Amino acid sequence: MRVGLSTASVYPENTATAFDLAGRLGYDAVEVMVGLDPTSQDVDALRHLSEYHEVPVCAVHAPCLLITQRVWGTDPWAKLERSADMASELGAGIVVVHPPFRWQRDYARDFVDGIARLEADTGVAFAVENMYPWRASKRELQAYVPSWNPVDNGYANVALDLSHTSTAGSDPLHMAAELGDRLRHVHLADGSGSAKDEHLVPGHGDQPCAELLERLAANGFAGSVIVEINTRRAPTRAVRRADLVESLAFARLHLAAADPSFVVSTAGEVQRVVRRRAG
Numbered sequence: 622m623r624v625g626l627s628t629a630s631v632y633p634e635n636t637a638t639a640f641d642l643a644g645r646l647g648y649d650a651v652e653v654m655v656g657l658d659p660t661s662q663d664v665d666a667l668r669h670l671s672e673y674h675e676v677p678v679c680a681v682h683a684p685c686l687l688i689t690q691r692v693w694g695t696d697p698w699a700k701l702e703r704s705a706d707m708a709s710e711l712g713a714g715i716v717v718v719h720p721p722f723r724w725q726r727d728y729a730r731d732f733v734d735g736i737a738r739l740e741a742d743t744g745v746a747f748a749v750e751n752m753y754p755w756r757a758s759k760r761e762l763q764a765y766v767p768s769w770n771p772v773d774n775g776y777a778n779v780a781l782d783l784s785h786t787s788t789a790g791s792d793p794l795h796m797a798a799e800l801g802d803r804l805r806h807v808h809l810a811d812g813s814g815s816a817k818d819e820h821l822v823p824g825h826g827d828q829p830c831a832e833l834l835e836r837l838a839a840n841g842f843a844g845s846v847i848v849e850i851n852t853r854r855a856p857t858r859a860v861r862r863a864d865l866v867e868s869l870a871f872a873r874l875h876l877a878a879a880d881p882s883f884v885v886s887t888a889g890e891v892q893r894v895v896r897r898r899a900g
Contacts (some may be wrong), residue, residue, distance in 0.1 A: 624869060625643075633871065642865060651671070655689065656688070664710050678805060680709050681711070701747070715747075778803060824871050
């Protein structure tokens with residue numbers, strides 16, 4: 622199971638910085654968030670970064686955020702096709718996509734069947750990500766169609782984001798169990814239950830991040846776990862780097878904990894981690 626770094630985790634630094642830090646810190650792979658940074662849109666530039674830093678691209682996140690509505694044009698299906706082309710050329714094999722906004726009526730009308738057709742035509746898995754209701758004061762807006770929760774919508778592949786489950790007030794352990802083999806991709810982060818999508822360092826919020834990772838490992842999860850945290854308020858690169866190091870260590874620790882040959886020695890806090898072979 623690979624632990625990757627989302628390029629979104631280094632914002633406001635750029636895509637090139639994400640590859641550099643992923644390579645230096647020991648991440649297994651990178652998920653490219655296609656965004657306003659021109660490098661994130663350029664297959665040749667991404668291939669060069671991947672080869673130079675010796676870190677593969679494991680996923681492409683399609684430009685479907687509010688701030689990327691005009692990246693690669695305004696036709697959402699064309700964006701997904703281009704994302705699939707990028708994933709194929711980079712050897713990623715998976716595209717992460719959000720469900721449509723309610724105002725994208727034509728796109729939303731055929732979204733579930735359209736995703737299935739794209740997967741059949743391209744051979745690329747489109748992992749539809751869980752989102753959350755938008756909240757203002759005591760009101761909720763269902764901004765996504767057919768739903769912010771992909772579990773019951775028949776998608777063959779789903780991405781589970783733990784910051785989004787916190788914002789939505791949903792149970793990621795239950796969602797993962799309901800999805801079974803349809804769970805293909807995980808965004809590792811945390812949240813405090815705020816109406817804002819926080820993407821905290823795992824272990825700093827209310828989500829069962831450790832338990833989910835341990836269950837995934839015990840069940841032989843074959844997808845990627847991607848650290849997708851918010852470091853935009855980090856005052857220095859050193860602080861940002863520390864958050865990325867902590868997140869990677871958290872993932873490695875709890876993915877390994879399911880191994881019966883794995884032992885953690887604690888004295889108030891983890892002091893040393895020992896692997897021993899049975900017998």
